Amino acid sequence: MATATTSPERQSFIGKLSTLFYLHPRLTLAALLGPPLVWLGVVYLGSLFMLVAQSFFHLDSFSGKVVREFTLATYGDLLSQFENYNIVVRTAGMAAAVTLAAALLAFPIAYYMARYASPRLKALLYLAVLIPLWSNYLVRVYAWKIILAKEGILGWFLTVLHLDFALDALLKLPVIGGPSLSNSLIGMFLVFLYVWLPYMILPIQAALERVPKSLLEASGDLGAKPGETFRHVILPLIFPGVVAGSIFTFSLTLGDFIIPTAFGTSQFFIGMAVYVYQGTSGNVPLAAAFTIVPILIMAIYLSFAKRLGAFDAL
């Protein structure tokens, strides 16, 4: 090749190296796989190992330093405080509610995209779902700070529509209510739903694309009403897609601490607790032990998801 004008000895070295790799495919594999495996294995798995290790250390309450000796004291602290159980239940409940609402909200747009949209419109809608997913997460959260503020745009609209009494009634509800939408679990739920919705739309749409139209026609021809076709034909076929989407919405809600910090009441969520323990309190062992909780929840969730065929739907 005319382009390969390297000096003879250099060429021969590269040539030799090239031949060496060609003759020893295992060597090629090692050369390719080595750097990424070292990075992920040492940096990432190593860190995860340190996380587990830290959870077996404990913080000396007098010196404020981490004592690096094996102890179960940190787990004892974690399990002995009743509030911690509330935090886990509250977070998992929020994650479940967000996941369910996202699935309900995602279905119509996904169904429209898969079945009715022209190719051009479908590409446009796909982009319309993808752009929020990739846009700056914090900016999207900030937008809701503006929208949900007491004097803000949502409150104004509800007042104009004379629906402000309904909002007040909603906010008076125990547990999920609060002084304003911004400072209530309802508001937090809305923000979570908003930021994770695209993660649910895309897998459901992909699953719907794979449902053959002939099946729906057959169901209709055999006398099924649209609702029955949905329940007995569409839903079972797209369920793995829904579960695939739910992995994202559930996991992302479980580990988030930005939204619970910016919205809601002063009640803790798992992410917030971890953030506060490692930051203000400097208690990395307790933060590490608490992080084991979402890992366990996700491990259980993923094993169920796998059984439901969610990984083939990703």
Added chain:
Amino acid sequence: MRSKPANPDAAPRAPLGLRLAAIGSILFLHLPFVVILLYSFTTDEQTFTFPLPGFTIAWFGEAWNRVDLWSALGLSLRVALGATIVAIVLGTLAAAAVHNSRFFGRDTVSFLVVLPIALPGIVTGIALRSALSTMDIPFTFWTIVVGHATFCIVTVYNNVIARLRRTSGSLIEASMDLGANAFQTFRYVILPSIATALLAGGMLAFALSFDEIIVTTFTAGQQATLPIWIFSQLTKPRDRPVTNVVAVLVVLIMAIPILLANRLTEESSSHSA
């Protein structure tokens, strides 16, 4: 697909309820961006009053003169660049290895690449924080880059491996048969065919890093990236009008790599179809 006039599977018209619901969710996804744009022009400094009491463009000038913003933006861009370079190198190597050979633990590699983004961000964050704390490593620019690169590898890996699967292996064999060595084959055959996939993966990695807050809060210490700056305003609002402007600018800046990456992957998939 594109050349066909209409989707043959498409029914003529969707029921009204479905159309309304679809329009509703698109509005739900996009109206917040309109709200942000609107508020960047408000004269209101203390609250988020609606309707806006007045319009001004003064806050754009104000934001331009903020030194803390420029340094946060600079740090975010440098971190994103560093993380993207690492992700491109490691993601491409991993994709090539998994694509080229069958070996024991091949699935584990794909799993390992996805894991940092599949686990809740807080797990990756506190894991890195634990490692730094255990080994007494101080927080620096590099601790942020290492954290970001770890979860950015997946975007490059996914794009490159998808492209490699569509690239014909006979091209590589032909190149070798014609006497090119492995490096020449990589430079003149493989690289051109995966170039757009690399670019798309790289841009998504850049976007992912530029955007990231959760892992960053655990690896940055006192340093402020742009997302950390916005987060501090979210919890303790001191400069509401400037934050509104920053929000608009961040959305506009980020739209470029995302649209470009989408364009690149779209073109290549229509080539193969």
